[in-house]
Amino acid sequence: MWHVWAHVTATHRGRFAPSPTGRLHLGNAWAAVLGWLWARSEGGEFLLRIEDLDTARSRLELTEGLLADLDWLGLTFDGPPVLQSRRLDLYRAAFERLRAAGKVYPCHCTRSEIARAVAAPHGPADEGPRYPGTCLGLSEAESAERSRTRLPAWRFRPRAGQTEVRDLLHGSFAQDVAQDVGDFVVLRNDGVPSYQLAVVVDDAAMGITHVLRGDDLLASTPRQMQLCEALGLPVPVYAHVPLLLGPDGKRLAKRAGTPSLAELRERRVAPERLVGLLAGWAGLGDRRPVSLEALVPRFALDRLPRAPVPVDPSAVHEVLFR
Numbered sequence: 001m002w003h004v005w006a007h008v009t010a011t012h013r014g015r016f017a018p019s020p021t022g023r024l025h026l027g028n029a030w031a032a033v034l035g036w037l038w039a040r041s042e043g044g045e046f047l048l049r050i051e052d053l054d055t056a057r058s059r060l061e062l063t064e065g066l067l068a069d070l071d072w073l074g075l076t077f078d079g080p081p082v083l084q085s086r087r088l089d090l091y092r093a094a095f096e097r098l099r100a101a102g103k104v105y106p107c108h109c110t111r112s113e114i115a116r117a118v119a120a121p122h123g124p125a126d127e128g129p130r131y132p133g134t135c136l137g138l139s140e141a142e143s144a145e146r147s148r149t150r151l152p153a154w155r156f157r158p159r160a161g162q163t164e165v166r167d168l169l170h171g172s173f174a175q176d177v178a179q180d181v182g183d184f185v186v187l188r189n190d191g192v193p194s195y196q197l198a199v200v201v202d203d204a205a206m207g208i209t210h211v212l213r214g215d216d217l218l219a220s221t222p223r224q225m226q227l228c229e230a231l232g233l234p235v236p237v238y239a240h241v242p243l244l245l246g247p248d249g250k251r252l253a254k255r256a257g258t259p260s261l262a263e264l265r266e267r268r269v270a271p272e273r274l275v276g277l278l279a280g281w282a283g284l285g286d287r288r289p290v291s292l293e294a295l296v297p298r299f300a301l302d303r304l305p306r307a308p309v310p311v312d313p314s315a316v317h318e319v320l321f322r
Helices: 026-041 060-073 088-100 111-116 140-147 195-205 215-231 261-266 271-282 292-298 313-321
Strands: 013-016 045-050 104-107 153-156 162-167 171-176 184-187 210-214 237-241
Touching: 013 026, 013 210, 026 045, 026 060, 026 210, 026 237, 026 261, 026 271, 026 292, 045 060, 060 261, 060 271, 088 104, 088 153, 088 184, 088 195, 088 215, 104 184, 153 215, 162 215, 162 237, 171 215, 184 195, 195 215, 210 215, 215 237, 261 271, 271 292, 271 313
Parallel strands: 013 045, 210 237
Antiparallel strands: 104 153, 153 184, 162 171
8 A cells, every 4th residue: 555645744855756658768867866865965855656647658567667767776765656546536535625615617628629719829838728718607507518428627717816936946936827827627527637736636645845846847836836725735845957958959858869767777887877977967076976875965956057958968878888
């Protein structure tokens, strides 16, 4: 049975939350190692959550592979891994609280219908076109009638006005969620919670106090803060680290020609080589092999870069396989 933490027992409790939809790559290792170092440098705890709600792409062998990768890397966790697929009752309970409070409404629109709507300006990349509010004015009877042919997703109605994130790396980031994002999905029409709802519920249930993740998720944070507010949940401290970029200028992934952690493990590369490379990119070392434990006293958020980190695959191979 997976353990669920309901109360914070450490002043700093962080987490790494990968999705088992592919092999872990250097970008995953970057976030995992920095989050681990932050927690350990403050004498805190670090937990692992497997975000496996995407049942079409999440596979058991990939979960087993990422656990082996993290063990090879030397990361330690203060408790067993938490699997989102075993926590659907928690997400449903949170959704019912939002519905009882009148914070959500059913939406019967398809993605293509939203995209075709004349009044649908483009929203955040992770949300797609900004929802024009087509179903907002439906009566209960109209919604029930439409549910006979298409079960609804459920959208959260954000409050108007700026929501400010005080990020420890980016400083102040403010967004008017209602204006810039619009009403966003918290429960899909197949009953699966959205990322935004699941991450808020999980972080609160696990007692997460500090979240370090890639800065591509910074724009999601105001939505998550509004969900915390609506559910009466604590808001973690955030630090969004810059991304590793491949030669194409896009977020580093396996396509960039850099090895996966599984490949490094299978080729018996010493994990200290990868840790040293990551430390060099983070301003914590000179790219020479080093252990995770040796980096703990060197770690400080203010030493981390603020700009994206370009990664040269040939240089990576030289460091890791020489």
